[in-house]
Amino acid sequence: MKLTTITHVSVDGVMQGLGGSDEDRRGGFERGGWALPLFENEAAMFLEQVFQRADAFLFGRRTYEIFAGSWGAIAEMSAQCIGAALNEKPKYVASTTLTDAQWADTTVLSGDVAAAIGELKARPAGELQVHGSGALIRWLLDNQLVDEITLLTYPVVIGQGTRLFPEAGPDIALDLVDSRAFPQGITSQVYRPTGRPQYAT
Amino acid sequence: MKLTNTTQVSVDGVMQGNGPSEDDRRSGFKRDGLALPLFDDEATTFVDQVYERADAFLFGRRTYEMFADTWGAIAEMRAHPIGVALQEKRKYVVSNTLTDPRWANTIVLSGDVAAAIGKLKAKPGGELQVHGSAVLTRWLLENELVDEINLLIVPVVVGRGTRLFPDAGPDIALDLVESRAFPKGITIQVYRPAGRPQYATD
Numbered sequence A: 001m002k003l004t005t006i007t008h009v010s011v012d013g014v015m016q017g018l019g020g021s022d023e024d025r026r027g028g029f030e031r032g033g034w035a036l037p038l039f040e041n042e043a044a045m046f047l048e049q050v051f052q053r054a055d056a057f058l059f060g061r062r063t064y065e066i067f068a069g070s071w072g073a074i075a076e077m078s079a080q081c082i083g084a085a086l087n088e089k090p091k092y093v094a095s096t097t098l099t100d101a102q103w104a105d106t107t108v109l110s111g112d113v114a115a116a117i118g119e120l121k122a123r124p125a126g127e128l129q130v131h132g133s134g135a136l137i138r139w140l141l142d143n144q145l146v147d148e149i150t151l152l153t154y155p156v157v158i159g160q161g162t163r164l165f166p167e168a169g170p171d172i173a174l175d176l177v178d179s180r181a182f183p184q185g186i187t188s189q190v191y192r193p194t195g196r197p198q199y200a201t
Numbered sequence B: 001m002k003l004t005n006t007t008q009v010s011v012d013g014v015m016q017g018n019g020p021s022e023d024d025r026r027s028g029f030k031r032d033g034l035a036l037p038l039f040d041d042e043a044t045t046f047v048d049q050v051y052e053r054a055d056a057f058l059f060g061r062r063t064y065e066m067f068a069d070t071w072g073a074i075a076e077m078r079a080h081p082i083g084v085a086l087q088e089k090r091k092y093v094v095s096n097t098l099t100d101p102r103w104a105n106t107i108v109l110s111g112d113v114a115a116a117i118g119k120l121k122a123k124p125g126g127e128l129q130v131h132g133s134a135v136l137t138r139w140l141l142e143n144e145l146v147d148e149i150n151l152l153i154v155p156v157v158v159g160r161g162t163r164l165f166p167d168a169g170p171d172i173a174l175d176l177v178e179s180r181a182f183p184k185g186i187t188i189q190v191y192r193p194a195g196r197p198q199y200a201t202d
Helices: A041-053 A061-070 A081-088 A113-122 A134-142 B022-026 B041-053 B061-070 B081-088 B113-122 B134-142
Strands: A002-010 A056-060 A091-094 A106-109 A127-131 A148-154 A172-181 A187-193 B002-010 B056-060 B090-094 B106-109 B127-131 B148-154 B172-181 B187-193
Touching (some): A002 A113, A002 A134, A041 A081, A041 A127, A041 A148, A056 A061, A056 A134, A061 A091, A091 A113, A106 A113, A127 A134, A172 B172, B041 B081, B041 B148, B056 B061, B056 B113, B056 B134, B061 B090, B090 B113, B127 B134
Parallel strands (some): A002 A127, A002 A148, A056 A127, A091 A106, B002 B127, B056 B090, B056 B127
Antiparallel strands (some): A148 A187, A172 A187, B148 B187, B172 B187
16 A cells, blocks of 8 residues: 555645644644634535545554544534545554554554555555654655555645644655645645655755 | 735745845755756746836846846847846835945835835736745735735755745735646746635634
8 A cells, every 4th residue: 555644734834723723832832723714615625535545544643543532422423524535444553552443444663664555555456544643754755655645725724733744854845746726825736755855956 | 006926935935036036045954956856938938028027127126137147148148038028117116225226227126115116006907026035025015015926836845945935924815816736837826915814704
């Protein structure tokens, strides 16, 4: 399976607290809920299709628990197509602390997570999707395990909060494979990592 | 004149060292020159046309000096469409230390810079362009003086260096007015600031 990441970010690269004001207040973050007012039908359809084409999902512990408590637990969310995709397909969660996963069809990956993900990636065809899960994505990028990065960029500068890409991280060349804009100004860019960048001298 | 900002950033938002830079290297930044290999003809033409449509330029001191030493001083760069636009049009530079600008047709703005820029913006028609100038751009955004932001996003993660948007800054709603992709993967997004963002309540 190819490993793909899908991340909602602001123009300044922030991924924290997109859904609601109380979703994630870590670090004194006060500007949660920035994504929903900009999310219209076309962007929603695009995102639904992404979830529907997944063959399995891979999460960090924190996003897994948020999703299990919402998409997995609230009837009207489970019935939506994103909820249906999440409930139907196998879920993997990378965690050294989670032992008793509440959500059906969940496998906890602990110990040698790189090897476990390597085994999943070695399976022929299919798509293993990572949503949210900032810490996990940074670790996957550090370990060159990401095959495709989808960035949904919202037309807003947040001015605080956790960014997808760290201050100090690997340098990565990317191929742009898709770029589009939605009616309220969200844009989607799909990139594939291709090794280290070339620097002009 | 409307005040527009044009910045080249990486996918992780870094604006430092898009071109090869001795200055950046001296300060320990080793990942300079990332944008050049990714500039194809279409992206180059787009940037040339941005410079050509300018009516005047506004710079921070550091970018001004870098541009004066390159676009203003090296014969083959002066002859380039960007060089020609920069020579011909008026240049404003915000600085409290610069007194004797070497580049012709330059006016130094010091003291009440916000008022000086306000006067330029009040002139009817035209476009006052900011290129590079990270410190100035952040100050302009904080003071709500920016009318349009052209972000050229270069398909690379740099993993180091100064970002256009600070860790702690104002929150700004934006209207997307243009979006396109160039053959080698640079994308351009044109945004207009539109006040404060709307936040969903739980």
